[in-house]
Amino acid sequence: MLRFNALTESQRRQPIAVAENGKRSELFAVNVFNEAAMRQAMTREAFESVMNAIRYGEKIDRRVADQVAAAMRDWAISKGATHYTHWFQPLTGGTAEKHDAFFEPVSRDRAIERFGGGQLVQQESDASSFPNGGIRNTFEARGYTAWDPTSPPFVYGTTLCIPTIFISYTGEALDNKTPLLKALTAIDTAATEVARYFDKNVNKVTATLGWEQEYFLVDKTLAYSRPDLMIAGRTLLGHQAAKGQQLDDHYFGSIPERVLSYMRDLEHECLLLGIPLKTRHNEVAPHQFEFAPIFEETNLAVDQNALLMDVMRKVADRHSFVVLFHEKPFAGVNGSGKHNNWSLATDTGINLLAPSRTPIKNLQFLTFFICTIKAVCQYEPLLRASVASATNDYRLGANEAPPAIVSVFIGEQLTKVLDALEVASEELSQEEKTDLKLNVVGKIPDLFLDTTDRNRTSPFAFTGNKFEFRAVGSKANCGRPMMVLNTIVAKQLTNFKKEVDALIAKGMKKEDAIFKVLRSYIKTSKKIRFEGDGYSKQWEDEAAKRGLSNHKTTPEALKENITEKAIALFEEMGVLNRVELMARYEIALEEYVKTVQIESRVLGDIARNHIVPTAVRYQNTLIENVKGLKEIFGESYQEVAAEQLELIRHISEHIKVIHSKTDAMIEARKRANHLPNFEEKAHSYCHEVKPFFDEIRYHCDKLEMMVDDELWTLTKYRELMS
Numbered sequence: 147m148l149r150f151n152a153l154t155e156s157q158r159r160q161p162i163a164v165a166e167n168g169k170r171s172e173l174f175a176v177n178v179f180n181e182a183a184m185r186q187a188m189t190r191e192a193f194e195s196v197m198n199a200i201r202y203g204e205k206i207d208r209r210v211a212d213q214v215a216a217a218m219r220d221w222a223i224s225k226g227a228t229h230y231t232h233w234f235q236p237l238t239g240g241t242a243e244k245h246d247a248f249f250e251p252v253s254r255d256r257a258i259e260r261f262g263g264g265q266l267v268q269q270e271s272d273a274s275s276f277p278n279g280g281i282r283n284t285f286e287a288r289g290y291t292a293w294d295p296t297s298p299p300f301v302y303g304t305t306l307c308i309p310t311i312f313i314s315y316t317g318e319a320l321d322n323k324t325p326l327l328k329a330l331t332a333i334d335t336a337a338t339e340v341a342r343y344f345d346k347n348v349n350k351v352t353a354t355l356g357w358e359q360e361y362f363l364v365d366k367t368l369a370y371s372r373p374d375l376m377i378a379g380r381t382l383l384g385h386q387a388a389k390g391q392q393l394d395d396h397y398f399g400s401i402p403e404r405v406l407s408y409m410r411d412l413e414h415e416c417l418l419l420g421i422p423l424k425t426r427h428n429e430v431a432p433h434q435f436e437f438a439p440i441f442e443e444t445n446l447a448v449d450q451n452a453l454l455m456d457v458m459r460k461v462a463d464r465h466s467f468v469v470l471f472h473e474k475p476f477a478g479v480n481g482s483g484k485h486n487n488w489s490l491a492t493d494t495g496i497n498l499l500a501p502s503r504t505p506i507k508n509l510q511f512l513t514f515f516i517c518t519i520k521a522v523c524q525y526e527p528l529l530r531a532s533v534a535s536a537t538n539d540y541r542l543g544a545n546e547a548p549p550a551i552v553s554v555f556i557g558e559q560l561t562k563v564l565d566a567l568e569v570a571s572e573e574l575s576q577e578e579k580t581d582l583k584l585n586v587v588g589k590i591p592d593l594f595l596d597t598t599d600r601n602r603t604s605p606f607a608f609t610g611n612k613f614e615f616r617a618v619g620s621k622a623n624c625g626r627p628m629m630v631l632n633t634i635v636a637k638q639l640t641n642f643k644k645e646v647d648a649l650i651a652k653g654m655k656k657e658d659a660i661f662k663v664l665r666s667y668i669k670t671s672k673k674i675r676f677e678g679d680g681y682s683k684q685w686e687d688e689a690a691k692r693g694l695s696n697h698k699t700t701p702e703a704l705k706e707n708i709t710e711k712a713i714a715l716f717e718e719m720g721v722l723n724r725v726e727l728m729a730r731y732e733i734a735l736e737e738y739v740k741t742v743q744i745e746s747r748v749l750g751d752i753a754r755n756h757i758v759p760t761a762v763r764y765q766n767t768l769i770e771n772v773k774g775l776k777e778i779f780g781e782s783y784q785e786v787a788a789e790q791l792e793l794i795r796h797i798s799e800h801i802k803v804i805h806s807k808t809d810a811m812i813e814a815r816k817r818a819n820h821l822p823n824f825e826e827k828a829h830s831y832c833h834e835v836k837p838f839f840d841e842i843r844y845h846c847d848k849l850e851m852m853v854d855d856e857l858w859t860l861t862k863y864r865e866l867m868s
């Protein structure tokens with residue numbers, strides 16, 4: 147039987163030897179066409195031109211583009227590349243590539259390696275089958291990819307990958323990168339203006355991101371023995387193992403040898419690709435692990451995470467593992483998140499979300515800190531929507547993953563600071579001002595030294611010098627949540643600047659104006675702050691009273707993206723327009739419908755074709771047994787065979803329910819499929835189809851506990867998790 151073969155094979159496996167030659171620091175980014183590589187490979191003119199494009203978004207003229215392309219080509223070929231590709235992130239959430247060879251015959255007996263500025267800068271990629279939400283019709287499906295010089299090209303395997311945006315013929319964004327880049331420009335502009343209240347030398351503010359990638363590793367043969375894991379990415383049934391994570395003995399434990407060699411192999415690949423992985427460890431659930439890099443500029447960090455996920459899958463295959471990025475592959479134990487640690491840094495080297503030693507710098511810290519809280523308060527439903535997916539719905543609200551209600555956690559010390567600021571009087575006397583500076587604002591760094599509180603139930607937690615957006619799911623492209631977060635904070639900082647400038651124009655001193663506006667923000671953003679247990683019923687009730695949204699499912703959450711308030715925000719900040727937002731809404735709903743549909747199909751198949759036949763087989767054995775007992779014991783067999791008779795009856799009962807529920811689920815699916823649009827379909831899949839999953843699972847899992855272990859075909863939780 148596949149299950150037992152898989153178990154035997156998985157137990158026989160040995161760690162794969164990984165050769166680590168050379169110092170890591172010397173291998174770092176050798177396959178990346180970064181600033182150092184460009185400086186070496188290019189003329190001064192070409193180099194300066196690319197740097198100006200990176201720093202100030204300047205255009206690269208065609209002649210220089212040819213020079214850049216030639217340098218890039220020669221560099222890539224020297225690294226073993228034979229092909230190049232525009233590498234982009236369509237709205238499937240993954241990455242896309244279509245390789246073209248450098249090689250080009252110029253006559254019957256001669257060929258050259260060709261790659262010009264034209265091929266570098268823009269391509270008509272076709273790529274007409276990617277989701278576009280009605281922006282493109284199949285008969286006019288042209289799409290373009292255009293080079294994003296702010297993220298460096300790299301050679302992976304034998305291919306030069308050039309990070310690009312992906313847009314339609316008519317200019318609408320069809321990917322995750324385009325709106326992210328626009329949001330990053332918006333936050334740069336808004337934050338720079340505000341930072342200049344405190345330091346005139348600031349010319350640029352960069353949003354930074356440090357993601358934490360959680361994942362599960364399952365032995366390849368074991369995974370292949372579970373159609374649900376292979377097709378839906380999660381187990382749709384399976385009785386809880388006696389031992390899961392309750393002893394906390396896996397978390398931060400010694401890393402298993404096979405996993406460690408996988409991690410080392412992966413780190414080596416990442417090193418060459420310039421992904422600065424720093425941390426690796428066991429996570430809470432059995433077979434769950436995490437990688438985290440040093441933080442980077444957001445666009446680069448998003449690209450690196452997308453690349454990492456691809457590399458993780460490939461390296462896992464070499465080590466006979468399957469890597470699971472699903473947010474909830476196993477019921478009853480922790481799911482996987484991708485916590486996004488976000489901050490803002492100036493070109494003068496200051497982290498705007500780090501408290502500092504001087505009161506004036508702390509006023510700057512408080513400005514950005516409070517504006518962020520206010521932004522989250524204003525637009526919390528958009529943050530919730532930015533992490534919404536069919537798969538993340540299973541994760542949120544349990545096992546150290548935050549609930550669907552967005553709130554901000556800042557810790558006891560900063561709560562005290564905000565409380566003190568809030569009650570300070572309107573027009574500060576000189577004395578009060580000094581007191582405030584010395585005893586409230588000036589004290590922040592001291593308070594912080596040894597108090598980094600953690601609240602794992604908080605979706606958005608301040609952790610000392612950055613905010614950690616914990617609700618992001620492990621499978622997600624961080625471009626989406628980062629686009630939203632940076633847009634809403636940009637909007638808030640813009641408002642802040644307007645309000646402060648208005649007060650200054652009326653004759654108020656700058657510092658007083660800043661205090662005044664911050665004080666009003668503290669008051670008006672109180673409802674978003676919550677320090678307690680995010681899982682408690684009291685919080686749910688309290689949040690409802692405060693008027694916070696609580697969208698437990700993706701279809702409800704996504705609707706927030708197309709409210710007039712949301713459209714006005716994204717249009718005003720120049721990030722996405724109405725057409726793009728409507729298209730994205732449709733694409734996300736369609737993805738939701740298809741994901742639930744696939745799960746439903748797989749579940750129906752497994753229930754009918756694995757579980758029921760196995761149960762019947764076992765029931766037949768029991769029937770034979772009862773018949774035999776009757777032969778031996780005559781009429782008194784009823785007493786001797788009481789247990790067996792009971793089991794036979796129970797098995798029949800479970801089989802009956804499985805059949806009827808599966809039929810009903812299929813009917814519900816048919817009804818949903820006939821609905822006229824994706825909004826209605828998604829709603830129906832969510833509320834009419836999905837509820838059957840748990841009901842069917844319940845009866846299948848009961849049968850698992852009844853049927854002879856020798857007959858059970860599906861690899862069990864205890865085997866997948868031991």
Ligand SMILES: NC(=O)CC[C@H](N)C(=O)O
Pocket residue numbers: 360429430480481482483484541545546547548602616
């Ligand atoms: N220790 C942790 O931070 C666990 C986080 C948890 N795995 C999540 O889903 O987000």
